[in-house]
Amino acid sequence: MSFKPAQWPRKLRSQAWYGGTSRDVIYHRGWLKNQGYPDDLFDGRPVIGVLNTWSDLTPCNGHLRELAEKVKAGIWEAGGFPVEVPVFSASENTFRPTAMMFRNLAALSIEEQIRGQPMDGCVLMVGCDKTTPSLLMAAASCDLPSIVVTGGPMLNGYFQGERVGSGTHLWKFSEAVKAGEMTQDEFLEAEQSMSRSSGTCNTMGTASTMASMAEALGMALSGNAAIPAVDSRRRVMAQISGRRIVQMVKDDLKPSDVMTKAAFENAIRCNGAIGGSTNAVVHLLAIAGRVGVDITLDDWDRCGRDVATIVNLMPSGKYLMEEFFYAGGLPVVLKRLGEAGKLHKDALTVSGETIWDEVKTAKNWNEDVILPLDKALTQQGGIAVLKGNLAPKGAVLKPSAATPALMQHRGRAVVFEDIDDYKAKIDDDALDIDETCIMVLKNCGPKGYPGMAEVGNMGLPPKVLKKGITDMIRISDARMSGTAYGTVILHTSPEAAAGGPLAVVRNGDMIEVDVPARRLHLDISEGELAARLAEWTPNHDRAPSGYAWLHQAHVEGADTGADLDFLKGCRGAPVGKDSH
Template identity: 75%
Template structure:
């Protein structure tokens, strides 16, 4: 039995604009008819927005115009009226200082567009990693029927017989350059193989992770996450999504029906199973906040701690998203979790059915790409949440991408006050650093950077790389790309710019990391730490004017999702007062 909350037909929200023969209704309809739309399109059928993050400045989303047309076909077939509209498109690969600075802006754009326009439901067209959470955040705040369709990942990259994973290969090769293992000419040649088709990252980076999160949350059709961007089945997915949103409006199936605490638990466990990005922590916390669902860092640690990583994809493993799709994609992962008692199978999805009904009968077509639960890539995947006097509000690490020998480590801090200080020091042969040291980067959190850039996976110093060392413990209040890897402690909260303990770490301080014990400790006396914090003064200047000042003044910490303090909660749909 499928979900149905409301009787059909009924008066829709769009009819507050288009229904009847009043002056205002005629005003609204007549302007829409300048496109040559027949009168009966305004007779009470669902009006569906297509929220498109297409932009030529966002390479991962540059193919979404075609998908929007496929969505329109489905909407028309199901008896709806599709109306496409643009929203701000934060693209990670080009936007400075960081796309994360503008995730909340895009979410505000989505929310206000949905709230102010005559829409009964919306299809969320997303791709590059910040667009998926931004669209879900905005849609959750308005709570109109909504469904995600992702742009899909790029095809595999290949260079000299080896797979080239988006981002992951870039970090590896850039370190090889510094270590003298690779020539710059070869690096430039490899560049041509890194992005060989439209789509988002072909690794289990943040874009693929968030597409998987949308599907695990129940906010996308089953199988949406992994279909390659250029595969014809991606167009079919868009077409079917267009059909489905019309039925969702008729059934009055809204995000608040789907985004339950059980749905977020499913997503957290799925993230562990796929070896997903640490960025998912911040984004799911923010989406939950918009949906009015209580979710904390402790939930991330508790729910994900015993979940095995079974998806053998870069950066944690060997393969790429193309193979993941051929192996069966996310439905296979969800089925494995369900069979292992780690999934709430009765959670509702946009299909109107439970997630267990959606994945019944799926098969794993490649057990090296999607491992059996008893033969995982990592026995305990998930995201580990660390606490201690260095991170009172928490910090995170991705065990599946870290080095086993560094998961318990005590080392001497080498401190970089900000990213420019790091750049100025890291290549200095006189820098007092070796592989036992712990690299500490400050002032790169939400306020500090501003926007919390993906700089936490600091490149190692050349003199260490030349010794054959490929990993060191790194700690910061920054993020890192989902395509990156290493023993990297991130999102340390409170951030340095807000006066967190990270701000007062000094060169030579001893730091203890114990991932199994979930501990991150600055080994100095408590009274000395208190004295340092009392004497601390911020070096981060408040931006003057514009959106960045708004961001600085209202952004929350990484431990709460880095959303704006005035945007939490689902405020519900509203019909604006007539102004004509």
């Protein structure tokens, strides 16, 4: 892709606030000077907003205040004027009912912060799962020059000589306790091993997946995704990103120049190669909707279908992000995709170079971590999109985390009307269920939960676990953690709370799953299905808070990204009229 940099010098957006001698300009400039800034900082140099999602209640991003200082140092060095701006931080660890409900609120509020304040460019300081997509959505909506700096993953955890992956081993150990294979005291001891340094999950969960997606989209500098949070090279990356955003402003290199359809197709293929989180589906669809690029679930299936999973990381494999970085990180994966003819090599990146120019010399230092194609974890690792009368608009499954023997299966439905119904029944030995059944969870989608919580990877009933069974097919309109695993069919659309066919599945119905054929079928007649749907009535209560009500009223389906309907499209960031 060719990109023609803007002529420099030119009048910057921030000069509407700080340039000149009018009363209004003196008002804006004079107040900022109470921080001790000299006159010449307001002479037309780029004002860069360092949008920081640091929060004590977002532990994944707890080190971003220190990292932001390195970004600001780089901005100063390049002749810019950095202003650090705290923004909405949707913490995966603390927000209830689910952080996903607040992704759109974060994107909405951050968009307005960018739009309404004197920024010429933005550095997006992200890490925890929803912070990366929410800031990318906001930046795409405003289309000011922007660059992503992630906080990086935690160091490896170890327990009893075994690597412990954050999230992945939480699910594993929890099931082991229910199966009687691990004591509660051992589980509590293992807790201390799961999070032993600053940073995001050390597995290829949603945080590391979205860091990889930002890099594959071209919105972060090459190599950004995998550097551990506490590695000194993470701070170097922050500083050179600070330098780079100043030149991006001078060149007027915007998100819409970088996040093209080719870039999204690169990211989708990359997600398959890394065994990335199913959450990337809803996030990339939402980001594409903001920048105005037409990406659908069909694109996810088309682009990902023949991509091999070559990154041997939990939850699909055995290693963690620390080893991925030492092996060469995402540039090696992108190079492999390019060599296999599965990369749009001319896609532009925030470096000003093409993605191929960034990765063509990358070297793989550990072929047990980044595998050769003939030793891939699975030859078809992209997200599988299933459709049928149970999911007319689609549902997704992650083949690299699923059990091959369950990829074609017909089973009896055991239905849970919502997550509370599941919790009330799952531990009861009287529950009529065995390993051949298919667990069905309703009313956990974008409207139904509300917010589409990560409850789709339902724990198996103890009486099944005690047989040594570790996986069953599970179907829901919910999401699952990127650190989770299993034959889990998610994001079923339309969701139950919107009157989708999932809403009328009954105990004892037979369901057919055929992943190779991309089919998800409720084995009842068309007439019976139509009659059930005609009888269905909504049963979810009005959401208790103001934003939850707004979300429930305006959220779209998972098949289009679960964004708010009135936020779609790139609206730009005009200066607007003075308010004084």
